[in-house]
Amino acid sequence: MKSPVEDWTEGRFNSFIVSTLRAGVRRFPNKWKALEAAAHGVGLNEATGRKAKLYFCNHCSKLFTAKHIQIDHITPVVDPVVGFTTWDDYISRLFCEIENLQALCIKCHKLKTAEEKQTRTGKTALKTSLKPRMRTHSCTLKKPSRVRGGATKSGVTSPPRQKKNSRQLLKTK
Numbered sequence: 650m651k652s653p654v655e656d657w658t659e660g661r662f663n664s665f666i667v668s669t670l671r672a673g674v675r676r677f678p679n680k681w682k683a684l685e686a687a688a689h690g691v692g693l694n695e696a697t698g699r700k701a702k703l704y705f706c707n708h709c710s711k712l713f714t715a716k717h718i719q720i721d722h723i724t725p726v727v728d729p730v731v732g733f734t735t736w737d738d739y740i741s742r743l744f745c746e747i748e749n750l751q752a753l754c755i756k757c758h759k760l761k762t763a764e765e766k767q768t769r770t771g772k773t774a775l776k777t778s779l780k781p782r783m784r785t786h787s788c789t790l791k792k793p794s795r796v797r798g799g800a801t802k803s804g805v806t807s808p809p810r811q812k813k814n815s816r817q818l819l820k821t822k
């Protein structure tokens with residue numbers, strides 16, 4: 650897409666669009682629903698010594714706290730074989746049906762992303778000049794500060810405003 654910003658290259662403009670869209674996923678209800686679907690009760694968070702909601706990794710089947718769980722697009726947003734096609738396609742695959750979303754632990758998500766990357770090498774990539782800083786975004790949920798009565802929030806809340814290091818990256822490729 651040609652950049653309407655004079656001193657931006659096409660690649661930079663594309664990066665801007667991608668990061669803007671990706672940032673929007675955090676407010677995408679299906680993402681939170683997918684996370685809730687992976688919820689598996691409350692356990693002890695060994696890092697904090699507090700109780701925390703636990704989530705199933707759909708790949709290794711182990712339990713993790715929200716901080717260590719990411720929502721993955723089962724069918725990647727950009728097909729690793731076909732490469733980038735159109736923005737219409739990109740948007741509909743990014744904001745997909747819940748059936749295409751799964752909870753993965755960071756390790757499993759990394760592995761899947763790496764595999765996709767390998768497939769992608771040499772394919773038509775979306776032209777982006779910069780590493781989009783925000784192409785990934787937080788998929789961590791607020792730690793349940795109070796776990797009382799087992800009541801859980803709907804999960805459609807905004808992600809926490811936390812320090813940068815807690816902004817786990819959600820690579821939805």
Ligand SMILES: [Zn+2]
Pocket residue numbers: 706707708709710711753754755756757758
């Ligand atoms: Zn896993």
